[in-house]
Amino acid sequence: MNSRERVLKLxxxxxxxxxxxxxxxxxxxxxxxxxxxxxxxxxxxxxxxxADTAASTYKLFGYECGVVPxxxxxxxxAMGCVINVYPHADGIIYPTIKEKxxxxxxxxxxxxxxxxxxxKGRIPLIMDAIRLMKADIGNDVAVGSYVLGPFTLAGQxxxxxxxxxxxxxxxxxxxxxxxxxxxxIIMTAKEYEKAGVDFITVREMGATSDVLSPRVFKxxxxxxxxxxxxxxxxxxxxxxxxxxxxxxxxxxxxGPTAISVEQKNDVVESRKKLGNDALIFGNLDAYNVLVTxxxxxxxxxxRKCIDDGVSAVWPGCDIWPTVPPQNMKAMMEETISYGGKx
Amino acid sequence: xxxxxxxxxxxxxxRNGVIQYDEDACREGANEAVAEGLDANEAIxxxxxxxxxxxxxxxxxxxxxxxxxLMCADALYAGLDILKPHCKQMDLxxxxxxxxxxxxxxxxxxxxxxxxxxxxxAGFNVYDLGRDVxxxxxxxxxxxxxxxxxxLSAMMTTSMVGMPKVIEKIKEKNPNCMIMIGGAPTxxxxxxxxxxxxxxxxxxxxxxxxxxxxxxxxxxxxxxxxK
Numbered sequence: 238m239n240s241r242e243r244v245l246k247l248x249x250x251x252x253x254x255x256x257x258x259x260x261x262x263x264x265x266x267x268x269x270x271x272x273x274x275x276x277x278x279x280x281x282x283x284x285x286x287x288a289d290t291a292a293s294t295y296k297l298f299g300y301e302c303g304v305v306p307x308x309x310x311x312x313x314x315a316m317g318c319v320i321n322v323y324p325h326a327d328g329i330i331y332p333t334i335k336e337k338x339x340x341x342x343x344x345x346x347x348x349x350x351x352x353x354x355x356x357k358g359r360i361p362l363i364m365d366a367i368r369l370m371k372a373d374i375g376n377d378v379a380v381g382s383y384v385l386g387p388f389t390l391a392g393q394x395x396x397x398x399x400x401x402x403x404x405x406x407x408x409x410x411x412x413x414x415x416x417x418x419x420x421x422i423i424m425t426a427k428e429y430e431k432a433g434v435d436f437i438t439v440r441e442m443g444a445t446s447d448v449l450s451p452r453v454f455k456x457x458x459x460x461x462x463x464x465x466x467x468x469x470x471x472x473x474x475x476x477x478x479x480x481x482x483x484x485x486x487x488x489x490x491x492g493p494t495a496i497s498v499e500q501k502n503d504v505v506e507s508r509k510k511l512g513n514d515a516l517i518f519g520n521l522d523a524y525n526v527l528v529t530x531x532x533x534x535x536x537x538x539x540r541k542c543i544d545d546g547v548s549a550v551w552p553g554c555d556i557w558p559t560v561p562p563q564n565m566k567a568m569m570e571e572t573i574s575y576g577g578k579x
Numbered sequence: 580x581x582x583x584x585x586x587x588x589x590x591x592x593x594r595n596g597v598i599q600y601d602e603d604a605c606r607e608g609a610n611e612a613v614a615e616g617l618d619a620n621e622a623i624x625x626x627x628x629x630x631x632x633x634x635x636x637x638x639x640x641x642x643x644x645x646x647x648x649l650m651c652a653d654a655l656y657a658g659l660d661i662l663k664p665h666c667k668q669m670d671l672x673x674x675x676x677x678x679x680x681x682x683x684x685x686x687x688x689x690x691x692x693x694x695x696x697x698x699x700x701a702g703f704n705v706y707d708l709g710r711d712v713x714x715x716x717x718x719x720x721x722x723x724x725x726x727x728x729x730x731l732s733a734m735m736t737t738s739m740v741g742m743p744k745v746i747e748k749i750k751e752k753n754p755n756c757m758i759m760i761g762g763a764p765t766x767x768x769x770x771x772x773x774x775x776x777x778x779x780x781x782x783x784x785x786x787x788x789x790x791x792x793x794x795x796x797x798x799x800x801x802x803x804x805x806k
Binding site: 321326329330333405406447450479523525554557 | 649650653689692736740769781
């Protein structure tokens, strides 16, 4: 069973030899970027560099997937936002949105998805990167991509501060905006599917219970998420950051193939709530364990994730690129040696 | 000068205005406080800040979430804007100036703004650098203003990692400067490791830390007044 078969079987809930180690979020490493002779700021704007870098994590460490893009600004850019890739930065700085589309409440009513959205911004570039990556490592690993959740996208195209307050004061207005965001996200996902992805992660990072009440999640965040996930025909994973124990049932009710959580989620509790059959990914601390921890810390964290009941060892966020190569190796080795013992 | 029961009524109006995110009530309470000669500092601390403390508690109890806190903050500012010009300068024996901002690569500023609010309340000189701030700018601004406190905020792991560089540079040039880091991915371990003096991982925590500091200043003020 190779990595690709293992991950696809997992999505189909078929028997596998061991828990896989992969993710649907960013996982490029400085080790990979340097070996290729690229610069972090450059890989967002060049399909080949993006695909090569993404594939390098599998090639170097055996990480069981290939995922593009690397940043979180694709949809907002296609909607018309200007992004900043920090071209002159020495270190690693992820792209951000420079200019919002909606500057006040009134502009929420006038926002539209631009004509020819699927050809805007870097959507065609990401499709190229998916194709290149698939041609390169697609026989060995599952190929994935990610889109934002409607609320998280809305928080990029308007001030998050205003969006949060209006979620409370004028929920109808926000719901209408989220529905438009959902449509843009669906169009994005469909393009990625055309390029051949096996799975798509929907990253609704902004809608964690650290920020919004479970009630607001259910009434406002869930309907557009359900709409998006229903339209994804690839395997889908819904990821939410932060404390998610109170909303894991809602997350599943959004209809994804699997859910993804970070280290603040108590997976034992989530497993109890969702049952043995549910696919729960994540929980491995992508920074405090993977980047700053020792190899032993990484190994014991991997074992704990598996003991707690994750369906895949899956870092709960983008892997920070400065991750020490020995920690990546430790994560893979421990998954391989311990992941079949459950 | 208003009598005790009237004073209590006004303070209560300010406090509840904040808790119930009622900007109008806060404005009204603040105008009454000014018109009836209440001590503005007292109206701020025993009215508005006291309300914000309760908001922090409600957040912790998961009755309030971030949208509510933001609305409460608006209400607090509505009162503060009116009261502030009437504040007596508090002689606290500290200079009280702070450089605050969200680090480069991060455009989220909600946590930063909440902490900033508490410094505004405490009468600090706040040098707000905004968001997506190049790391060297923090160092420059600290040196320029000789602030005794620098607050760095980041909401995402992917932007937090610039923090240790700033901390190192500032501490190198000015070892006595206090540095507070904040944002969801920060932790006590990281603060210790990077040599920061304090941290706040979420809005309630940031609020609590800032309130603690402001409460400490208030205690100093009260002790001074008693002498």
